[in-house]
Every structure is written in C-alpha cells, then in structure tokens.
C-alpha cells in the first residue's frame with residue numbers, strides 16, 4: 001500500500017489494506033460516505049486490535065490498543081496501528097489522537113518477542129520495516145498525539161509514548177516505563193536513542209539506556225520521561241485536558257514547530273532506513289542474540305507460572 005515512508009506491509013494488507021479494518025457504527029446516524037469515521041462523531045471505526053473512538057465535535061479520536069494479554073507489538077498490531085493512524089490523519093475532522101490501552105494494567109509490553117525469535121531474515125526484515133514505519137508515522141504526525149499511559153510501558157511501549165507530544169502516566173507503582181533493551185541482551189537502535197536523548201537529555205539517557213532502567217511513575221516524572229502522573233481513574237480525562245491545551249494553538253504554527261523540532265532526528269533514520277534494517281536483521285539473527293531473547297522469553301513465561 002502507498003505510505004509516505006514507503007514501507008511494505010504483509011501480503012494480505014497490501015492486497016486489501018482495509019480488510020484489516022472492521023467498520024462498525026453506533027447506530028445514531030449513517031457514516032459519512034467514503035469517510036474515515038468523521039462527520040457526526042457517532043461512528044466507531046477500528047480493527048481487531050485497534051479500537052478507534054472518534055469525537056468529531058472535539059476533533060479528537062481515542063485510539064485503544066487491544067492485543068491481549070499485554071498489547072505486544074505483533075506485526076498485525078503494528079500494521080493496524082499504522083493504518084488506523086493514517087485513516088484518522090487523512091480525515092480532516094480530526095486534529096488530535098489519544099493513544100491508550102484497552103488491556104488492563106498494560107499500555108504495551110513492547111515488541112512482540114515471538115516476532116524476534118526463531119524466524120527467518122525475510123520475516124525480520126518485514127517486521128523491522130513495520131517498526132520503523134509506526135515510529136515515523138507517530139513521530140512525524142501532524143496531529144497532536146497524547147499518550148494516556150494506563151499500564152506498564154516497557155521498551156516498545158515506551159517508544160510509542162516517546163513519539164507522542166505529551167505523556168500522562170497513571171500513578172501506580174507497578175506501571176514502569178523506560179527502555180530496558182539491554183536487560184534482554186539487545187541494544188536500542190540509534191533513532192530511538194536519539195528520541196530518548198531529546199526527551200530526557202544525554203546524561204540521563206546514557207545511564208538509563210545502559211542500565212535498562214524502568215522508572216516507576218514518580219521517577220519517570222522526575223526525569224522528564226512523562227509530563228504528568230495522575231490517579232489511575234483520571235488518566236483519560238487528564239489526557240483530554242492536555243489535548244485541549246495543545247489544540248488551543250493554531251495548527252499550522254504548531255505543526256511547523258513540531259517539524260522543526262523533530263525533522264533532524266527523523267531524517268537520520270530516513271537517510272539510512274535500509275542500512276538500519278540490514279543492521280537489525282544481522283544483529284537479531286546472531287546465535288548469541290537469539291539465545292538471550294529465548295532465555296528472556298522463557299523467564300517471562302515461567303514467572304507467570
């Protein structure tokens with residue numbers, strides 16, 4: 001399918017991208033012809049793993065990840081998120097999106113480790129392209145993106161939150177956030193490191209990335225990883241208030257400023273996307289890396305039992 005950043009999606013999505021999306025209506029009125037969920041605000045559109053609740057009156061859509069049990073970023077979830085974001089972005093009714101979780105206690109567990117273990121290079125190539133695509137689409141979105149972080153937010157979950165303009169985290173000591181890749185025996189790609197540095201500064205990133213730190217809410221606020229920590233039942237309402245603050249600014253000026261702030265970071269990846277994919281594939285295919293990931297995944301599974 002034709003995406004600005006040129007990523008290729010799984011065959012089924014390429015053939016019929018919208019087949020991944022299942023439109024439903026709330027029944028208050030008919031959906032706008034050919035529209036993407038705008039118009040009267042009564043329409044729900046989304047897909048199996050991404051629920052989109054649009055409110056045309058405010059111009060804000062709430063996008064909920066629902067890939068139980070832990071919203072791990074499978075190829076399907078990544079693809080559906082990109083398609084849903086594109087759909088909202090193309091509908092001029094909307095100026096902002098709130099990203100949140102429909103799964104209890106977890107915003108997202110990050111990249112789906114089963115996508116990174118025991119697969120072939122072609123799969124890793126397709127998967128990493130989809131990771132890059134989601135990051136580029138969120139990081140460079142012209143919409144205001146607010147992360148309403150209502151659960152644990154490690155690694156890839158944190159990456160999605162970092163790409164947003166603003167982050168609101170629920171005040172629950174179990175809801176850790178951060179980039180813990182080193183604890184899995186892997187490294188963070190340069191473009192995510194850059195995003196971390198842009199958010200919390202060089203020294204804090206240097207420590208947190210090497211140590212694989214996962215911050216509880218109070219520390220995440222202190223280090224500047226999130227903008228607000230609020231009681232769990234106020235995460236969405238606070239995200240909506242934040243959104244209103246951002247939407248009070250004229251779009252064109254805010255968008256130009258966002259581009260000015262983010263372009264250099266995104267361009268670094270755009271200039272070397274293929275090389276980044278090759279690096280990733282050769283890295284993830286190493287026996288030692290595969291072993292580390294399998295040990296980590298096994299520990300996760302045993303921890304449960």
Ligand SMILES: CCCCCCCC/C=C\C=C\CC(=O)SCCNC(=O)CCNC(=O)[C@H](O)C(C)(C)COP(=O)(O)OP(=O)(O)OC[C@H]1O[C@@H](n2cnc3c(N)ncnc32)[C@H](O)[C@@H]1OP(=O)(O)O
Nearest residue numbers: 072109110111112113152154155156187189279300301304
């Ligand atoms: C030269 C260099 C080039 C550049 C190279 C770049 C390389 C970069 C590569 C990769 C980058 C990766 C970033 C990532 O995102 S890796 C993923 C890291 N994620 C984590 O570490 C989080 C792991 N999960 C947890 O800590 C917990 O599950 C938590 C999210 C806190 C939820 O806890 P809880 O509610 O108690 O749920 P369970 O732990 O019981 O989990 C339920 C089942 O889900 C499975 N699970 C959990 N996380 C994942 C995951 N990320 N992927 C796949 N599956 C996951 C878990 O095993 C349980 O499964 P089961 O029911 O079968 O036991």
